Amino acid sequence: MAVITKKIKVDTQGETDIIDITDSVSVLLKDSGLTNGTVTVFVPGATGGITTLEYEPGLVKDLQRAFEELAPKDREYAHNNRWKDLNGYSHVRASLLGPSLTVPFIEGELQLGRWQQIIFIDFDNRPRSREIILQIVGE
Numbered sequence: 001m002a003v004i005t006k007k008i009k010v011d012t013q014g015e016t017d018i019i020d021i022t023d024s025v026s027v028l029l030k031d032s033g034l035t036n037g038t039v040t041v042f043v044p045g046a047t048g049g050i051t052t053l054e055y056e057p058g059l060v061k062d063l064q065r066a067f068e069e070l071a072p073k074d075r076e077y078a079h080n081n082r083w084k085d086l087n088g089y090s091h092v093r094a095s096l097l098g099p100s101l102t103v104p105f106i107e108g109e110l111q112l113g114r115w116q117q118i119i120f121i122d123f124d125n126r127p128r129s130r131e132i133i134l135q136i137v138g139e
Contacts, residue, residue: 001139004032008132012122016064016093020055021132022117025103026110028134035108037138042100044133047090047124049097055117067093067123090123097121105138 006028010019021041029039041050053059070093077088101118104111112118122128 034138
């Protein structure tokens with residue numbers, strides 16, 4: 001069983017910026033030479049998250065609105081009072097979503113549904129340059 005680690009660099013706008021990273025994950029998986037196993041997609045940091053979504057403009061807006069309803073930007077957050085960085089909502093949103101996703105692959109192909117893409121969401125309150133780590137385990 002082999003373990004291969006790769007990285008994806010992403011520049012974001014922040015403010016719940018949703019980015020489809022499916023093609024990047026697929027290319028790095030193919031480059032790994034592995035045919036069967038799992039790939040874990042992980043974002044280090046406390047204000048980003050990874051999940052799947054049908055990546056289309058309407059659903060992207062719906063998800064952004066849902067996060068605003070769950071953890072509104074203009075609510076008072078104890079984190080903001082302590083650190084004065086005004087991104088308490090970013091941390092709450094990222095915690096609700098989680099920093100990673102594991103996807104199986106068979107014969108070198110990610111086993112995603114027809115309308116399912118892997119997305120990274122940057123919840124921070126400013127543009128960021130992010131590194132997403134892929135750990136590909138298989139044979």
